[in-house]
Amino acid sequence: MELGIIATSPNFPGWKNIPLKSLIEKSLHHPVFLDNDANSAAYGEKWMGAGKRISSMICLTMGTGIGGGIILDNKVWHGAHGMGGELGHITVNPYGPRCNCGNYGCLESYSSATGMVRSAVESISAGKMTKLKKLSSGKTGNITAKMIYEAATQGDRLSISILREAGKYLGIAIAGFINILNPEMIVLTGEVTGAWDFFFPSAKEEIEHRTYTTLIKQTKIVRGKLKGTAGTIGAAGLAWNKLK
Ligand SMILES: [Zn+2]
Structure with missing residues (x-):
């Protein structure tokens, strides 16, 4: 990079x-x-958004995939070879589904929009009853993460359980990040965070189980403030820093 x-x-x-x-x-x-979109989004949130006064934070962009950005001492951490912060591709279940990266059971396979759609399609193929069948006009290819959220708001049990599962694996990953880096803040951004009320309680439960009590009490976990603009604002900030 x-x-x-x-x-x-x-x-x-x-x-x-x-x-x-x-x-x-x-x-x-x-x-x-x-720089990549997730590092830029992390820097955007640090520079102008939720992490303005924060010097160490982790940002996850939850959309089609899951991107990660690590800010340490006010700077993006790129790792030794420029490929640090690929937080969507850490393993949360070694026996999980195959991810686009070739690994199995990545965080992205469960907690991204694509991961949730995969889970819905698999459940429907296994014969589970769900309002998604009607919403997608009987075609699993039409199912979107937004549709899963809509079905969840209508009380659809399968959709609620998919969002809860996405939260569970997200929580497992975040607990690991907190235990490794002890950041001041975790910022979650991207379209999937629109379903916060459905996935965050199960994420929080896992984080509380898997981190030291003092660590979790001191770590703020918040939604991003810049919504769709975090990446572009952050890219501008990173370029600005290089030109200074
Ligand atoms: Zn992966």
Whole structure:
């Protein structure tokens, strides 16, 4: 990332060692800095959003996939080789479903929009009754995470249990992050956080089980403040810092 090269991306198959920085610089004739969307969103929330006065925090962007950004001492932590913070791809269940990255049982496989849709489709194939059948006009290919949320608000048991399960695995992951880094704050952002009331109680339960009591009491877990703009604001902030 620091070198301006996309080494690999699970959601962009075939993108291997792409020199994106120099390719864009050649077209724009301006300096270009490269970082991923989740690191940018984390920096956006730290710079202008929920983590304004916070020096250490973890941000998870929960959408189609799950991105992660780690802020330590006010800076994005990129790791030794520029690939740190891939928090959506930590294993929360070694026997879980295969993820786009090739691993099994990643956080992203359960708590992203795609993960929840997969879970719904599997349950319907296994014969479970759900309002999702009607909402999707009987076609599992039509099911979206938003539909699962809507069905949950109508009391659909399967949809409620999918959101709770997403929260459970999210909580397992967050407990690990807290135990490793003891950050001041965890910020959750992205479209999936719209279903907060359904998934957060089970996440909180897991976090409380799996972290030291003093740690969890001192860690703020909040929703992002910048909504869809965290990534662009953060990208601007990161570029601004480089140019200073
Ligand atoms: Zn993965």
